[in-house]
Amino acid sequence: MTLYLIKILIFPGLLFLFILSLIGEYYDRKLYARMQNRVGPPWFQPVADFIKLLGKELIIPLNADARIFKILPVFACVATIVAYLYIPLFSKTSLLPFNGDIIFVLYMLTLPTLSYALAGWYSRSPYALIGSTRVLTQLFAYEVPLFMAVLAPAILASSWSFSELITFYQTHNWLWLVNILGFIVAMITLQGKLEKVPFDIPEAETEIVAGVFTEYTGPLYAYFRLAMNMQTIAGASLVAAVFLPFGFGSCLIVNFVIYILKIAFILFLLALMRTLFARLRIDQMLVFCWKYLAPIALAQITLNIIIKAWL
Amino acid sequence: MKIVDRIVNWARLKSPWVIHFNTGACNACDIEIVASITPTYDLERFGSLLKGTPRHADVLLCSGPVTRQLKDRLVRIYEQMPEPKFVVAVGTCACSGGVFNGCYSMLSGIDEAIPVSMYIPGCPASPDAIIDGVVKLLKEYEKSLKDKK
Ligand code: SF4
Numbered sequence: 001m002t003l004y005l006i007k008i009l010i011f012p013g014l015l016f017l018f019i020l021s022l023i024g025e026y027y028d029r030k031l032y033a034r035m036q037n038r039v040g041p042p043w044f045q046p047v048a049d050f051i052k053l054l055g056k057e058l059i060i061p062l063n064a065d066a067r068i069f070k071i072l073p074v075f076a077c078v079a080t081i082v083a084y085l086y087i088p089l090f091s092k093t094s095l096l097p098f099n100g101d102i103i104f105v106l107y108m109l110t111l112p113t114l115s116y117a118l119a120g121w122y123s124r125s126p127y128a129l130i131g132s133t134r135v136l137t138q139l140f141a142y143e144v145p146l147f148m149a150v151l152a153p154a155i156l157a158s159s160w161s162f163s164e165l166i167t168f169y170q171t172h173n174w175l176w177l178v179n180i181l182g183f184i185v186a187m188i189t190l191q192g193k194l195e196k197v198p199f200d201i202p203e204a205e206t207e208i209v210a211g212v213f214t215e216y217t218g219p220l221y222a223y224f225r226l227a228m229n230m231q232t233i234a235g236a237s238l239v240a241a242v243f244l245p246f247g248f249g250s251c252l253i254v255n256f257v258i259y260i261l262k263i264a265f266i267l268f269l270l271a272l273m274r275t276l277f278a279r280l281r282i283d284q285m286l287v288f289c290w291k292y293l294a295p296i297a298l299a300q301i302t303l304n305i306i307i308k309a310w311l
Numbered sequence: 312m313k314i315v316d317r318i319v320n321w322a323r324l325k326s327p328w329v330i331h332f333n334t335g336a337c338n339a340c341d342i343e344i345v346a347s348i349t350p351t352y353d354l355e356r357f358g359s360l361l362k363g364t365p366r367h368a369d370v371l372l373c374s375g376p377v378t379r380q381l382k383d384r385l386v387r388i389y390e391q392m393p394e395p396k397f398v399v400a401v402g403t404c405a406c407s408g409g410v411f412n413g414c415y416s417m418l419s420g421i422d423e424a425i426p427v428s429m430y431i432p433g434c435p436a437s438p439d440a441i442i443d444g445v446v447k448l449l450k451e452y453e454k455s456l457k458d459k460k
Contacts, residue, residue, distance in 0.1 A: 051322035057393035
């Protein structure tokens, strides 16, 4: 029982995720800066930002619903942490494995997005309102290709659970390489889920101030930022577990290093995308997701079904 | 409690997020402010980010001598910023009215509307001067904290 609690609260649970998310933010910002030929922020920057926001005054708008306004940031954090506990990181099973946990994690990772939308709605500010409608519109664009892309490897392994999926790919060496199309789709849609350029339409600074977070100050905004960072790590871990299912050998330390390398690689790709592209319009995003990404994901599923007939 | 205060103050010094507001400048100062956040000057070295909303910002960069039309809005934006907050007047106009001094539709300087923590002269103030000003503001803040103790 105590061991379980330690695992959930410290390693590889809450505290580990917290530290990793701060490191992830620094890594992302530094890479972004270096790709623009800048020096970039110092290493303690995410910590300083977080503490500073915690120490600032908290303003709640008069017509906002105070209770929900305060609960939503925490809710977003908790949903992400719960999702993270169910993803296998460097051992074959996660902390709390059960059959169907892939679908569970996907749904858990949708909850922060919904809480952003609700946060915009309950702020009662026009900018936040536009932001929240954009969050929801975008959700309908990327969610379907992401689900299809993640489910394709699971179809090949004919299992909805992470541990069985990993075991399957371990017995069939190099078979995970056929999921490369799905991996690309998942990376692009993950960028949409994390609301970063080119899909930062919901918080487009130049158009709608700060989107759904317009009215959030101080500690509450800090929690939203934290949720965003943790979502980045959780999303990257999900993609790593499903599309790069290797490095789950017997030596835990080697596995851990491989896990960190995988996350670093995925964050690198995300930062690269952020640097290369400019923001799309919401209608362009919808068309892109439904016209190109969804058929590619569908092609991946078809391919996997054909391969499965062969095996 | 003291250690907590110290850490929070350290964090405040290391992450000054700015918001930019044009209070009736001729636009040259605004271009210089925008230039100072481009990759060439790289304000992020000091942990600075440009924010779109006053709710997230710590430093309000104002340029221009506050037109009478804008005064109420400027005060409102200032009041929307959470404490602790600082105002930096960028450009000669923002400091003292500059070429617009005495104009019937203008106040002469930001400090007639809201309290200012730092003045950066120049017509227009160059990006180097703006960055220097913000860094000096942080140093002053650090010193004032020390004096308080
Ligand atoms: S100080 Fe000079 S450049 Fe700046 S707003 Fe005034 S007139 Fe324009």
